Structure formats: structure tokens, C-alpha cells
Amino acid sequence: MAKRRANGEGTITKRADGRYQAAAYVYRPDGTRTRKFVYGRTRDDVADKLTEMQEKTRQGIPAASSTMAFGDYLTYWLAVIAPERLKPSTLNSYEGLTRLYIRPALGKKKLNRLTPADVRRFLTEFKTACLCCLRGADRERPEDKRSCCAVGRCCKRRPSARTVQYIHAVLRSALQQAMREELIARNVARIVETPTVAPKEVRPLNAAESRLLLKTARTHRLYALWLLLVSTGLRRGEALALTWSDVDFTNGQLRVRRNVQRIRRELIFGTPKTTRSIRTVPLSRQCVRALTQHREQQERERKIAGKKWQPTPEQPDGLIFTTATGRVTDPRSLNRMLNILCRDAHVHRVRVHDLRHTCASLLLAHGVDARTIMETLGHSTITMTLDTYAHVMDTTLRAAADRMDHALGPDDNEEVL
Structure with missing residues (x-):
């Protein structure tokens, strides 16, 4: 004969349909208690569910019910x-x-x-x-x-x-x-299918506007950051979480392995959302030179700040793009900086994320294939790359058609001038 369970331990019974059910009192989200049932094919399955449910109750964690709002x-x-x-x-x-x-x-x-x-x-x-x-x-x-x-x-x-x-x-x-x-x-x-909503057209900077923006940013203390955003398409949080140990100056590349985001009133460092976002990105010679100069500038700022150079305990050592006192740069402040740069450069106003679109558009315009762009930007799938930048691929597609003409030679019916 099975031992009777003590009061408060819950009950386990076998149903007429062959399944097992367990019941115990749990907390509702409003703090009151109610009896909740769980089901399983075997007694062990139900016992495990019952144990989990009771453990939550002991910790004061509420349980849900089907009739709750x-x-x-x-x-x-x-x-x-x-x-x-x-x-x-x-x-x-x-x-x-x-x-x-x-x-x-x-x-x-x-x-x-x-x-x-x-x-x-x-x-x-x-x-x-x-x-x-x-x-x-x-x-x-x-x-x-x-x-x-x-x-x-x-x-x-x-x-x-x-x-x-x-x-x-x-x-x-x-x-x-x-x-x-x-x-x-x-x-x-x-x-229910998600209602179709026409997405806003991405309006990145063109090559001429990008050169104007970077020329204007030459005197900005974060010039290396703006050049990096345009050249590599890094996300704002990825760029601001870079440390000097992530940069390989010898081989001209950097590793993206963390990001920083403002969550309510705190700046939180974490890992990128997808595994594709953890990647190695090649750097242009301009980026390597700019980063080298930025490191020298940061050392000068550190000496000038003296005791005021106080990184926060939460940030990793050796952040590249810090404030003048060594603290992590707030991602929100970049949009304000970029607005001023766009105004001074006399180019249309863009968000920091639009510089990522600018990078992709420039790469497409110069014949870089979508797969390479996907790896550079850290997209989870190539479909995302193609869907996002379909509107700027016309030039690439036109060039492909022209190359086919060159490969096949002149048409027999075409007049040779």
C-alpha cells in the first residue's frame, strides 16, 4: 500500500485516461493561494513537476492559472x-x-x-x-x-x-x-500572422556624404570611432564595448565579443544577441592608423585627468572609446554628437545605426558580395542582409548584367560601331 503523503506535500493520483495528475497549493500573482494541477504520462514526470511547483511556492514565486487575467x-x-x-x-x-x-x-x-x-x-x-x-x-x-x-x-x-x-x-x-x-x-x-507594415526606407549616406562627414569629424576626439562605424558597420553597442585587447594591429583586425547597452539607468555589458554577432572584422589601413592615434590620445587624456581618471567597476579593462575621465561612453550620447557632425558637414541627418547601413551600401556599390557583407555586419542569416539592402542592390545587379554581356560577347544582330 502506497504511503499517504503528508499534509502540504500535495497529492498524486492516476486519472481514468491513464495519465497522472498532481495538485498542490501555490501563490497567485496577487499574493493569494490557490490549488493548481499538473499532468504527466508517468508518476515520475508528475512528481518532478510537483516538486518544481512546490519549490517555487516555498520561494514565494507565484504560479499561473488558466483562468487568470x-x-x-x-x-x-x-x-x-x-x-x-x-x-x-x-x-x-x-x-x-x-x-x-x-x-x-x-x-x-x-x-x-x-x-x-x-x-x-x-x-x-x-x-x-x-x-x-x-x-x-x-x-x-x-x-x-x-x-x-x-x-x-x-x-x-x-x-x-x-x-x-x-x-x-x-x-x-x-x-x-x-x-x-x-x-x-x-x-x-x-x-495570427503579423500585419504587414511598410518598413521605413533606409536612407544611408552616399560616398560623397560619408567623406564629408569623416572630414568634419577629423577634429573630434572620437574620430576613430566614427571612421570605424562607417568602415566596418559595427553596431553602436559593439563599438563602445571594444577593448584594446580586441584589436590586432599586426594583422589589421578586431574581434567583436561583447556589447554595452543602457538598461533603464544603468550601462550593462553583455554578449551579442546571436552567435553570428561574435565575429572577427578586418580593418582598413585608415582604421588602423586612426586607432593607433586614438590610443596615443587616450594616454595623454589619462595623464591630464590624473586622479579623475576613474573607470567604473563594471566596465572591462582597457576600453577604447571612453569619456575624458576613463568611463564608458553612453550609447545615447553618440546620436547627439552625430547630429552636430551632420549639421557641420552639411549632410542630411542620420542616426548612428544608419552608419551601419552606410557601410553596407558602400560595400555593395563597390561589388562586395552579400555573403561577405553578412559576415562583416554579423547578420544571423543572409536573408536578413538581402532583405535589408535590397533597395541598394540595383547597381550591383546592373553590373552583373553588364558582366554577362562582356562574358557572352557581342550579339550577332548588334551593329558594330
């Missing part, structure tokens, strides 16, 4: 599950999107009552709605809780294609976890 489930998912699986920057963006857009629209729906129609309607309305109205407050009058449209001053700011994709990704990820925990039978967000 979707907004409460998102709170649980972001607090308990997502931090173990997402990068800090991704988690931060997911939390913001949930708080600003998803919870106000779908938060009151029951988790097990959420339908594909609910998700489809939300995404369709979201991509065409005014951002201020979605957030439920007027940006110009934060004390007024009415939306800008409600007071007759629509700001006409619409979500970007990337934001719509992120919103859909949050819904898919959260509901997929609910499926794993057997709270719902299907992931309704996977059933």
Missing part, C-alpha cells in the same frame, strides 16, 4: 520566466511594450478565453493607431489623461514596422510558455 499572466511571465531566457535589453523592451500597449488592450481578457480574433483585432488596430492614444495620455500635457486625439490634436505618430513585429513576438513568447505549462491548449498568437 492575461495582464496578470504577463506580469508573472515577465517576472519569473522571461528573465531566465531573454537578454536584459530584450526583457526591458518587452516590459515596456507590455506596459504601454498590450496590457491596456488585452490585459482584462482571461488567459484561457483569449482568441485569435482578439489578437488579430489588436494588431490591426495597433499598427494604424496614434502612439499617444495607445498610451492613453497626451504627450504635450502629461497631466491630462485624455489622448491627444480626444482633445483634437493628433500627433500622427504611428508604430514602426519593427514595433509591430516586437508586439507580436511578445504575445507569441508569452503564450508559448502558457502552452508549456498546460494552461492553454494552443498559442493563438501563432495562428
Whole structure:
């Protein structure tokens, strides 16, 4: 005869369909307790699930239920599950999107009552709605809780294609976890296709504008950084996290192995999001010279700063692009610097990320193949490279057609002049 489990240890029973079920009291996200059931094909499977569930209860971690409000489930998912699986920057963006857009629209729906129609309607309305109205407050009058449209001053700011994709990704990820925990039978967000949104056209600098920008940046203390961004297409966080040990001056190359991002009020160093982003990038002779000069300049700044040269404890040793006191450069400050450089160079205003697009466009224009560009930029797939820069490949495609004419020779019907 099986030993009876003590009070509080939960129960395990065999169902009529042959599966096993276990039940125990767990915490809800609101702090109250409820009885939760888990299921499995064998007694050992159920026992393992029960142990995990009870361990969370002992730690005060809430458990989800199928009848809870979707907004409460998102709170649980972001607090308990997502931090173990997402990068800090991704988690931060997911939390913001949930708080600003998803919870106000779908938060009151029951988790097990959420339908594909609910998700489809939300995404369709979201991509065409005014951002201020979605957030439920007027940006110009934060004390007024009415939306800008409600007071007759629509700001006409619409979500970007990337934001719509992120919103859909949050819904898919959260509901997929609910499926794993057997709270719902299907992931309704996977059933719904992401609404098509016309992406904003990338408008990088051309070759002449790039030369003007770099000429203007010659006197800037971070000239080597601007040259590096245009020449190698590094991401902003990747460039600012480089250390001198990452640069091989002899062979003219650098290794990308970390990044830095602002998460709320902190600058966090971490690894790139994908394995493709960890890469070795060749450097032009100009970049090697600029980095050599920058190292000498940094040594002069260190001597001038003296005791004021105080790197933060969190940053790695030997950062290349620091402030005048040796601290990590805030990624947000680069956009302000670049705005001033664009103004002084009399070129159209671009973001720091647009310099990455500029690098790819210049490489394409000079006949570099897409595979090489993918490796240089650290894209996860070549499809991403081709899709992102399809609009600037016309020159390359035209050159390919001209080379075919040269390979096949003149047409018999073509008049020879």
C-alpha cells in the first residue's frame, strides 16, 4: 500500500485516461493561494513537476492559472520566466511594450478565453493607431489623461514596422510558455500572422556624404570611432564595448565579443544577441592608423585627468572609446554628437545605426558580395542582409548584367560601331 503523503506535500493520483495528475497549493500573482494541477504520462514526470511547483511556492514565486487575467499572466511571465531566457535589453523592451500597449488592450481578457480574433483585432488596430492614444495620455500635457486625439490634436505618430513585429513576438513568447505549462491548449498568437507594415526606407549616406562627414569629424576626439562605424558597420553597442585587447594591429583586425547597452539607468555589458554577432572584422589601413592615434590620445587624456581618471567597476579593462575621465561612453550620447557632425558637414541627418547601413551600401556599390557583407555586419542569416539592402542592390545587379554581356560577347544582330 502506497504511503499517504503528508499534509502540504500535495497529492498524486492516476486519472481514468491513464495519465497522472498532481495538485498542490501555490501563490497567485496577487499574493493569494490557490490549488493548481499538473499532468504527466508517468508518476515520475508528475512528481518532478510537483516538486518544481512546490519549490517555487516555498520561494514565494507565484504560479499561473488558466483562468487568470492575461495582464496578470504577463506580469508573472515577465517576472519569473522571461528573465531566465531573454537578454536584459530584450526583457526591458518587452516590459515596456507590455506596459504601454498590450496590457491596456488585452490585459482584462482571461488567459484561457483569449482568441485569435482578439489578437488579430489588436494588431490591426495597433499598427494604424496614434502612439499617444495607445498610451492613453497626451504627450504635450502629461497631466491630462485624455489622448491627444480626444482633445483634437493628433500627433500622427504611428508604430514602426519593427514595433509591430516586437508586439507580436511578445504575445507569441508569452503564450508559448502558457502552452508549456498546460494552461492553454494552443498559442493563438501563432495562428495570427503579423500585419504587414511598410518598413521605413533606409536612407544611408552616399560616398560623397560619408567623406564629408569623416572630414568634419577629423577634429573630434572620437574620430576613430566614427571612421570605424562607417568602415566596418559595427553596431553602436559593439563599438563602445571594444577593448584594446580586441584589436590586432599586426594583422589589421578586431574581434567583436561583447556589447554595452543602457538598461533603464544603468550601462550593462553583455554578449551579442546571436552567435553570428561574435565575429572577427578586418580593418582598413585608415582604421588602423586612426586607432593607433586614438590610443596615443587616450594616454595623454589619462595623464591630464590624473586622479579623475576613474573607470567604473563594471566596465572591462582597457576600453577604447571612453569619456575624458576613463568611463564608458553612453550609447545615447553618440546620436547627439552625430547630429552636430551632420549639421557641420552639411549632410542630411542620420542616426548612428544608419552608419551601419552606410557601410553596407558602400560595400555593395563597390561589388562586395552579400555573403561577405553578412559576415562583416554579423547578420544571423543572409536573408536578413538581402532583405535589408535590397533597395541598394540595383547597381550591383546592373553590373552583373553588364558582366554577362562582356562574358557572352557581342550579339550577332548588334551593329558594330
